[in-house]
Amino acid sequence: MELQPHKQPNEQSLPKEESKDFAPLININGEILPAEQAKISVFDRGFLYGDSVYEVTRTYNNIPFLLEEHLERLWFSAQQISLNIPLSKKELTLEIKKTLKEVKFQNCYIRIIVTRGEGEIGLDPNLATKGNFILIVKEQKENPSWWYKKGVELIISNTLRNPVNSLDPNIKSGNYLNNLLAMIEAKKLGAFDAVMLNKEGYVTEGTTNNIWLVKGQNVFTPPLEVGILKGLTRTSLINICKQDQIPCFEESFLPEKLLDADEVFITSSTKEIVPVTKINGHKIADGEPGVISKKLLNSYRRFIVNSCYN
Amino acid sequence: MELQPHKQPNEQSLPKEESKDFAPLININGEILPAEQAKISVFDRGFLYGDSVYEVTRTYNNIPFLLEEHLERLWFSAQQISLNIPLSKKELTLEIKKTLKEVKFQNCYIRIIVTRGEGEIGLDPNLATKGNFILIVKEQKENPSWWYKKGVELIISNTLRNPVNSLDPNIKSGNYLNNLLAMIEAKKLGAFDAVMLNKEGYVTEGTTNNIWLVKGQNVFTPPLEVGILKGLTRTSLINICKQDQIPCFEESFLPEKLLDADEVFITSSTKEIVPVTKINGHKIADGEPGVISKKLLNSYRRFIVNSCYN
Numbered sequence: 001m002e003l004q005p006h007k008q009p010n011e012q013s014l015p016k017e018e019s020k021d022f023a024p025l026i027n028i029n030g031e032i033l034p035a036e037q038a039k040i041s042v043f044d045r046g047f048l049y050g051d052s053v054y055e056v057t058r059t060y061n062n063i064p065f066l067l068e069e070h071l072e073r074l075w076f077s078a079q080q081i082s083l084n085i086p087l088s089k090k091e092l093t094l095e096i097k098k099t100l101k102e103v104k105f106q107n108c109y110i111r112i113i114v115t116r117g118e119g120e121i122g123l124d125p126n127l128a129t130k131g132n133f134i135l136i137v138k139e140q141k142e143n144p145s146w147w148y149k150k151g152v153e154l155i156i157s158n159t160l161r162n163p164v165n166s167l168d169p170n171i172k173s174g175n176y177l178n179n180l181l182a183m184i185e186a187k188k189l190g191a192f193d194a195v196m197l198n199k200e201g202y203v204t205e206g207t208t209n210n211i212w213l214v215k216g217q218n219v220f221t222p223p224l225e226v227g228i229l230k231g232l233t234r235t236s237l238i239n240i241c242k243q244d245q246i247p248c249f250e251e252s253f254l255p256e257k258l259l260d261a262d263e264v265f266i267t268s269s270t271k272e273i274v275p276v277t278k279i280n281g282h283k284i285a286d287g288e289p290g291v292i293s294k295k296l297l298n299s300y301r302r303f304i305v306n307s308c309y310n
Numbered sequence: 311m312e313l314q315p316h317k318q319p320n321e322q323s324l325p326k327e328e329s330k331d332f333a334p335l336i337n338i339n340g341e342i343l344p345a346e347q348a349k350i351s352v353f354d355r356g357f358l359y360g361d362s363v364y365e366v367t368r369t370y371n372n373i374p375f376l377l378e379e380h381l382e383r384l385w386f387s388a389q390q391i392s393l394n395i396p397l398s399k400k401e402l403t404l405e406i407k408k409t410l411k412e413v414k415f416q417n418c419y420i421r422i423i424v425t426r427g428e429g430e431i432g433l434d435p436n437l438a439t440k441g442n443f444i445l446i447v448k449e450q451k452e453n454p455s456w457w458y459k460k461g462v463e464l465i466i467s468n469t470l471r472n473p474v475n476s477l478d479p480n481i482k483s484g485n486y487l488n489n490l491l492a493m494i495e496a497k498k499l500g501a502f503d504a505v506m507l508n509k510e511g512y513v514t515e516g517t518t519n520n521i522w523l524v525k526g527q528n529v530f531t532p533p534l535e536v537g538i539l540k541g542l543t544r545t546s547l548i549n550i551c552k553q554d555q556i557p558c559f560e561e562s563f564l565p566e567k568l569l570d571a572d573e574v575f576i577t578s579s580t581k582e583i584v585p586v587t588k589i590n591g592h593k594i595a596d597g598e599p600g601v602i603s604k605k606l607l608n609s610y611r612r613f614i615v616n617s618c619y620n
Contacts, residue, residue: 026352039349040357042336042423042444047350049486050360081487082494111431113352121421121446123486123493123517134352136431162477163509165470167488175485176359176433177391178477183433184392199473199509207433 024138027099029086038134045128046115050174053077054113057269058140060308062106064096065269069232073172074112080171085114086131099137109270111136115174143271148297151277151289152192154206154266156255157182161196161204164227169204172229179207193266195255195279202226202252206266209274210234213253214263214292223250233267233300240299246292255279263290273297334448337409339396348444355438356425360484363387364423367579368450370618372416374406375579379542383482384422390481395424396441409447419580421446425484453581458607461587461599462502464516464576466565467492471506471514474537479514482539489517503576505565505589512536512562516576519584520544523563524573524602533560543577543610550609556602565589573600583607 026038046052054077055070064070071089078085087095092112100108113134119127159181162169167178182194186207193206203222205211210231212221219241224230241248258264264276264284273296275289336348356362364387365380374380381399388395397405402422410418423444429437469491472479477488492504496517503516513532515521520541522531529551532538551558568574574586574594583606585599 028352035351035353038352040352041345042338042348042350042446043345044357047354047357048423048484049490050484051487051490081491109431113358121419121448123490124497125490125494126497136352138431158475160473160475162488163470163473165468165509166472166476167469167491171487173487174358174360175487177361177481177483177485178472180359180361180433180435181391181477184435187434187436199475 024136025099025102027095027133027135027137029132030095032099032102038136040115040132040134041118043118043121044115044132045117045119045125046113046132046174048121049123050176051081051083051125051128052113052115052174053081053083054111054172054174057110057112059100059106059108059110060304062100063308064100064110065304065308066232066236067093067096069235070112073230073232074114077172078114080168081173082125083114083116084131086117086133092133095133096135099135103137103139105139107140109136109138109140113174140270143274147271147274148289151275151284151287152266153190153278153281154264154276155186155189155191155194155280156258157185157194157196159185159194159196161198161227163199169227169229170224183207195258197255198227201254203255203258204228205231209266209268209271211258211276212237212265212267213258213261214290215257215261217247217292219246219248219292219296220251220253220257221248222252226252231267233269233272236303237267237273237296237300240296240303244295244299246296259284261285263293265290265293265296273300334446335409335412337405337443337445337447339442340405342409342412348446350425350442350444351428353428353431354425354442355427355429355435356423356442356484358431359433360486361391361393361435361438362423362425362484363391363393364421364482364484366422367420369410369416369418369420370614372410373618374410374420375614375618376542376546377403377406379545380422383540383542384424387482388424390478391483392435393424393426394441396427396443402443405443406445409445413447413449415449417450417452419446419448419450423484450580453584457581457584458599461585461594461597462576463500463588463591464574464586465496465499465501465504465590466568467495467504467506469495469504469506471508471537473509479537479539480534493517505568507565508537511564513565513568514538515541519576519578519581521568521586522547522575522577523568523571524575524600525567525571527557527602529556529558529602529606530561530563530567531558532562536562541577543579543582546613547577547583547606547610550606550613554605554609556606569594571595573603575600575603575606583610
């Protein structure tokens with residue numbers, strides 16, 4: 001049986017002030033605002049230079065999933081670009097909880113953004129005085145069921161992933177044009193997303209997700225050294241493979257190995273585990289979501305249930 | 311004689327409402343606002359992803375310098391990331407002039423930003439409906455005279471410039487973390503700015519400027535192929551060299567050639583031509599601004615006078 005921990009409430013159970021409750025709420029430096037009032041200065045360096053770091057998580061059953069791990073990574077990203085986060089992890093957690101209280105949903109999307117703040121225009125980071133934090137909280141709608149039932153199509157993009165010694169993909173920052181260029185290629189070809197390679201030609205990751213393949217009984221995902229984000233769903237899934245006694249390898253591979261795989265899937269906090277059934281117009285195996293992908297999705301959702309529903 | 315076309319007005323000639331006139335004015339989609347009211351939505355993709363393009367120019371004698379060329383490049387950058395600019399060049403020029411009219415300065419800094427706009431959060435560019443344009447106009451203060459008299463210090467950064475096949479440095483976008491990481495290195499070492507190399511080890515450019523060296527009577531600057539922005543001051547200066555019969559070569563070179571140069575200088579629209587007298591703590595020649603750099607600055611300022619004051 002497929003668990004569905006993030007099932008939406010049905011129509012009848014919706015609160016009365018429907019539109020208000022569905023609208024996103026934004027917390028800017030502690031002040032909670034509706035979307036239309038949620039604005040930041042054009043002098044904010046997040047706007048001028050993408051000089052910001054961020055995380056995306058979601059709630060299941062009102063509980064922010066893996067929040068500690070997300071905050072840990074936010075602080076890591078900030079440290080990599082010498083950005084001071086203007087509050088402590090404890091304070092930020094309280095701000096998240098304060099904002100969630102105002103939203104009536106069990107399943108929320110949470111985006112946490114911290115910018116270097118405002119100042120005289122100029123690249124010198126010392127021109128900014130104090131960072132700004134922004135929380136965007138909105139309903140996390142259930143992902144389209146066809147993603148899981150039919151699988152999605154990817155392309156291998158011509159845009160190479162940023163190299164580690166230029167802008168490390170392990171920094172989750174406000175600079176997403178590299179990924180966006182790959183996404184634009186995908187959308188032009190009618191695909192769901194793009195897989196990016198590094199300059200040596202190895203597979204790195206999707207534009208906002210990690211990528212995996214199954215060959216025989218073995219699961220493979222690129223190692224951190226190829227230049228990828230250390231995905232939290234990725235880490236969880238490596239552990240789940242261990243528990244489920246599915247051999248899982250962090251190994252570099254070329255795109256040909258994806259095309260020749262028995263199964264391919266992508267992972268992210270909001271997508272969970274989405275099967276990939278086509279790459280560059282080429283069917284993966286029989287073009288149907290594979291059994292190991294499904295098994296792992298079930299195990300992952302059981303992990304969510306154990307974390308948030310017990 | 312050193313020309314000073316961007317001389318500040320003296321105290322006596324200042325208009326009465328000093329603070330108001332000194333304050334930046336911001337034009338957001340046609341509406342002119344003071345800085346404290348100039349805000350954009352946190353859902354703007356320029357803020358979320360650095361999904362924007364920009365240009366910086368300045369006025370001399372109330373005339374926006376090389377405006378046509380800047381707009382040409384803005385449209386080029388936008389085209390590279392499939393971003394639709396929501397108005398024509400003519401309309402944008404009128405908006406710039408409209409904003410400049412409200413500012414009482416002869417010498418203004420003008421930042422033109424165009425974002426992909428707002429929409430549902432997600433990397434897919436089709437989620438945004440209509441772009442936003444933002445003009446930031448403020449006083450262009452005279453650059454510190456020591457830059458030109460003493461020269462500035464650079465470092466060779468460990469952060470490599472983004473490769474062309476990841477995010478082309480010739481796209482002037484809202485993604486500046488790569489350059490910012492190099493700038494952070496420079497500031498930690500007390501330097502003015504950083505020179506970035508490409509992955510082959512060749513010199514590319516400064517974080518927001520082009521770089522040049524003089525050896526004997528010859529001037530060298532990296533060619534576009536190493537992965538740099540096609541600077542407008544760079545183009546102007548190549549032409550000036552021709553007119554002044556100074557041999558000028560667009561040639562790849564290693565950082566050693568900078569250290570061993572007779573003169574080094576950097577160029578940008580707002581910096582004009584700034585001599586570099588130290589790199590990585592090592593004096594360039596005798597550690598004083600060189601004669602060819604000075605000669606070129608005079609020729610460049612004469613070019614400005616001819617363009618904007620006649």
